[in-house]
Amino acid sequence: MKKKDALEDVKRLQASSLGYVLIRCGQLFNELGMRAVNSEAGWPMMREVHARLLPYLENPEGVRITELARSLGVTKQAVQPVIAELAEFGAVRIEPDPDDARARRVVLTEKGLAAMRHGTTKLVEIDRRVARRLGAEETRELHGLMTRLLEVLKALD
Amino acid sequence: MKKKDALEDVKRLQASSLGYVLIRCGQLFNELGMRAVNSEAGWPMMREVHARLLPYLENPEGVRITELARSLGVTKQAVQPVIAELAEFGAVRIEPDPDDARARRVVLTEKGLAAMRHGTTKLVEIDRRVARRLGAEETRELHGLMTRLLEVLKALD
DNA sequence: GAGATAGTCAATGGTTCTTGACCAATAAAG
DNA sequence: CTTTATTGGTCAAGAACCATTGACTATCTC
Numbered sequence: 001m002k003k004k005d006a007l008e009d010v011k012r013l014q015a016s017s018l019g020y021v022l023i024r025c026g027q028l029f030n031e032l033g034m035r036a037v038n039s040e041a042g043w044p045m046m047r048e049v050h051a052r053l054l055p056y057l058e059n060p061e062g063v064r065i066t067e068l069a070r071s072l073g074v075t076k077q078a079v080q081p082v083i084a085e086l087a088e089f090g091a092v093r094i095e096p097d098p099d100d101a102r103a104r105r106v107v108l109t110e111k112g113l114a115a116m117r118h119g120t121t122k123l124v125e126i127d128r129r130v131a132r133r134l135g136a137e138e139t140r141e142l143h144g145l146m147t148r149l150l151e152v153l154k155a156l157d
Numbered sequence: 158m159k160k161k162d163a164l165e166d167v168k169r170l171q172a173s174s175l176g177y178v179l180i181r182c183g184q185l186f187n188e189l190g191m192r193a194v195n196s197e198a199g200w201p202m203m204r205e206v207h208a209r210l211l212p213y214l215e216n217p218e219g220v221r222i223t224e225l226a227r228s229l230g231v232t233k234q235a236v237q238p239v240i241a242e243l244a245e246f247g248a249v250r251i252e253p254d255p256d257d258a259r260a261r262r263v264v265l266t267e268k269g270l271a272a273m274r275h276g277t278t279k280l281v282e283i284d285r286r287v288a289r290r291l292g293a294e295e296t297r298e299l300h301g302l303m304t305r306l307l308e309v310l311k312a313l314d
Numbered sequence: 315g316a317g318a319t320a321g322t323c324a325a326t327g328g329t330t331c332t333t334g335a336c337c338a339a340t341a342a343a344g
Numbered sequence: 345c346t347t348t349a350t351t352g353g354t355c356a357a358g359a360a361c362c363a364t365t366g367a368c369t370a371t372c373t374c
Contacts, residue, residue, distance in 0.1 A: 004217050007265075010273050011215075018287065018300045019186045019280035021307055026183015028310040029176045049362075058168075060161050066320060076321070078363050102320040102371045108164075116167050123176035126313075130175065133309045138302055143175045145291075145299040150178055152290045153185040156283075206330075223352060233353070235331045259339045259352045 029126065036122040043115055044089065049082050054091075054108070054116055062095060062105025091115055186283065193279040200246075200272055206239050211248075211265070211273055219252060219262025248272055 014020045037046050056071045057063055065083065069076040083106050086092045091112030097103035131139040171177045194203045213228045214220055222240070226233040240263050243249045248269030254260035288296040 006267075006270055007215065007217065010270060010277065013274065013277045013281070015304070017277055017280045018284045018296060018303065019190060020277060021300065021303045022179075023183050023187045023190070023280075025303060025307050025310055026180050026187070028307075030180045030183070032310075032313070033176060033180070047361085058164065060164065064320075074363065075365090077323090077365090080322080081362085097320090100320075100372070102369095104321075113163055113167060117170065120167065120170045120174055120177060123174045123180075124170070127175045129313060130306065130309055133312070134302075134306060138305070139175060142299070142302040142306065143178065145295055145302070146175065146178045146182060147172070148295070149287065149291060149299065150182050150185075152287055153182055153189075155290070156189070156286060204329085221352075231330085232332065234333090234355090237354080238330080254352090257340075257352075259337095261353075 029123075032126050033119070033123050036126065037119050040118075043118070046115075046119070050086060050091075051119065053079070053082050053086070054112065057092065057106060057108040057112070060107075062097075062107035064097065064103050064105060066103075068106065086112065186280075189283050190276070190280050193283065194276050197275075200275070203272075203276070207243060207248075208276065210236070210239055210243070211269065214249065214263060214265040214269070217264070219254075219264035221254065221260050221262060223260075225263065243269065 034046065034048075034051075037043060052072065053068065056068055065076050065079055068083070069079045072079065083092060083094065087094055089111075091109060093107045093109050095105045095107055097105050127139070134142070191203065191205075191208075194200060209229065210225065213225055222233050222236055225240070226236045229236065240249060240251065244251055246268075247266060250264045250266050252262045252264055254262050284296070291299070
């Protein structure tokens with residue numbers, strides 16, 4: 001059974017890769033998180049696009065659509081339906097730009113902030129379930145290492 | 158500036174969450190990996206769907222389409238175009254099922270196995286770049302913890 | 315004024331997935 | 345050994361989502 005051995009070989013290689021294991025973990029966690037958020041009322045249907053956009057609304061003065069598009073790496077036309085949905089829900093407000101009459105500013109509202117908080121809280125709840133099985137010490141250690149890893153990955157491009 | 162404080166608060170909450178940091182890391186790593194795989198010739202266009210399907214072809218005897226669909230949580234119709242593409246490329250072979258004349262078995266070929274190996278190798282290369290910045294000891298530790306985390310997450314549902 | 319920039323509108327394309335109708339083979343039951 | 349229900353798979357049509365290009369308006373900058 002040479003073929004079976006080759007398969008086992010690849011699986012060993014996968015298990016040996018930090019990245020492979022990391023990607024799997026990230027997907028599973030993401031799935032759990034999305035399910036937890038959408039299982040509750042209040043947010044009609046949280047989709048990946050929303051979660052991807054929200055972090056770029058850090059500026060309390062608002063962010064221009066073009067800037068959002070550039071941050072996300074897509075065209076401004078692609079961003080429009082997303083912010084339209086967010087605005088309809090009330091997570092963002094679209095204001096005219098005081099400095100430029102052409103431009104508009106997408107501003108995170110209190111409700112949008114609450115949505116971010118809610119989503120993160122759900123993740124923290126899963127954290128706790130994980131910690132109960134993984135151990136408090138290990139979880140803390142993992143969190144520390146992961147935080148450093150995030151910095152490394154950001155710098156890596 | 159109460160609003161800015163509230164935002165900082167959420168960001169602190171996010172940074173404190175293992176899951177949040179993990180998801181970000183996973184996305185970044187995945188992006189790097191996909192880019193690395195597609196930058197080389199040999200595999201015309203590796204998409205997420207392919208990467209998602211391949212792991213379920215572990216059985217050397219092949220797997221039924223219905224079974225694949227159930228594993229992926231979609232309909233069998235959704236699976237069909239994916240395996241058609243994989244078959245066209247040569248990563249899988251579609252054989253009649255010896256036990257059931259209705260059924261077909263999707264079998265991973267040598268080429269498909271090589272593709273998995275190639276993808277994982279690319280991840281391992283990124284691993285090394287990460288390890289150079291994170292430190293060998295830390296990387297090893299992180300890998301160990303992450304492997305345990307994966308088991309925990311799988312069991313969590 | 316000339317040219318760049320912010321944003322919108324319209325049309326369109328690709329990917330993924332769905333429902334519904336169908337065929338062929340199997341399994342269960344009389 | 346038929347009848348009936350179930351199962352594996354395909355075909356066809358289409359919906360949802362995400363993104364695109366192209367054309368246009370309004371404004372800003374020089």
